[in-house]
Amino acid sequence: DAKTTQPPSMDCAEGRAANLPCNHSTISGNEYVYWYRQIHSQGPQYIIHGLKNNETNEMASLIITEDRKSSTLILPHATLRDTAVYYCIVATGSARQLTFGSGTQLTVLP
């Protein structure tokens, strides 16, 4: 699986959009970009995934660049409950063996 690079930490004001970047310059054509988050002492939670097109669901939006070498996870109106470690993972569609990196610690400030 391709490797990803994420900033170790980010802050965001409550109510503002949180934009979390991820670089995956070695992504293969059949690999998806997945985002999970982990709130302290809980299991990771699936957020969103995409292959080429931008995706949106009730939790977030995923913007993937045209060359697919980077992506951005957008939480449109961050709340204190969104404080967590966010993991960007690149894997094939059928992958259940996910490689988690260090992720980005997002802190939403009141």
Next chain:
Amino acid sequence: KAGVTQTPRYLIKTRGQQVTLSCSPISGHRSVSWYQQTPGQGLQFLFEYFSETQRNKGNFPGRFSGRQFSNSRSEMNVSTLELGDSALYLCASSDGTGGWFGEKLFFGSGTQLSVL
């Protein structure tokens, strides 16, 4: 729909003992994966079971084993516990089909194992 259930939530063992952890996947899910999380190594894949067969295996010693039952419930066993086995053990379930549309994993809250 009930989520992924892991038992017990906390466990304390001593070196040399063995331990069995249990995972009940979401109803209808046939794939169960196990992960180990430590502060030093982060989240690491242990193995995955699908329809009672181990489908993938991570880079862990043979002391770590697992199995899956016909109802998709899974157990993992760690024998001859070492201090370094202290970790949060997470189980994830999915429908196991993946493919064209990608596959979501649903994680349980984990079992926190402390080896003294």
